[in-house]
Amino acid sequence: MDKQTIEQLFRQNYAQMLSLAQSLLYDEEESRDVVSEVFASLLKPTMLIPTNIEGYLMTCVRNRCLDLLEHKDVRARFEKAYTQTFDEQVTPDEDEELLNDLMTFMQRELKPQTLQVFKMRHLDSLTYQEIADRMGISRVMVYKHLSQATEQLKGYISKQR
């Protein structure tokens, strides 16, 4: 594929691809590397590309991320709450729909403070003590909020399947 075509695809799809990688890896640098590797693979002269290239690029990002997750050690997976239980049969579109529904559910059903604690823990990667300090609550309360959020999410997801 020539440079001009790759640049066009890069500019059109980079943001979406990076967002998908980040949603799976939670690591910006690692996610940027994944997206870059996917574009680099297009440079191979005998690369077979399907007609729907945007869908193909997203699938490549997803597969590479899953491959990376598979090679993380068990400790790293727990630290970041990674899971290997992704359903590989789910298409990127179905996956996106599930995530949108889940976000709607979280905004509607979780208590604002519970959602806030969940965000601080998983988006900002704060420790339980740091969350307790920032929110002016006890560490036990942080546990309770996280526990509540996790169980509500689990209940919602099991109903969807």
Next chain:
Amino acid sequence: MDEKTKMLLDAQEHPEQFTDEALRQMQDNPEIRALMEATALGKRALMKQQPEASHEAIDAAWQDFETKHFPKTTKVLTLQKVAASFIGLLFISSITFATIYIVRNHRSNVGEGFESPIQETRISNPHQQTMPVDTTVTISPVVFDNVPLDSILPQIARHYSYTVSFRSDKSKPLRLFLTWNPQDSIQKVTDKLNLFEQIHIVLYERTMIVE
């Protein structure tokens, strides 16, 4: 608080306090796996709400990619090629000059009735033997960029005086990025095409049969 949830929260906060085996056992527990999955999906849903990369970030990422994968060596290469060609021309010119000089010298010596010194004629011969004139025409590789198989194959087949036969229409629209060197044998080209999972070509009685 549910014991399993507490265990998961502890393991996420302080995985170093658990052995690999203990963590593995937790991961194998269906209830804990379901909780992990719920947490991971919740995190992914939150991440998805984050703003996408800005134009500036995309520009920077493209520049990084460009530097890494499209290094700006074209000018240097071109200069090197020009220099190499120039040196080559000088070399050939000097051989030609030497040859002409020797031949003229030889003729004039013959005309004057002298025996030509044998060692002089030997000067140009070794060069002539080691530098045969290349009369073959170099054929550049052809790059098929996102071209359907049913457009690529007839062109390749024609070059080798073969015909193409598709057993089904399924593979016709497959679009390929393929570099074809017409100097390769048709067998080699076929082998290269057969590396694609969806393609299987057989050569039979001057026909490229696409299964």
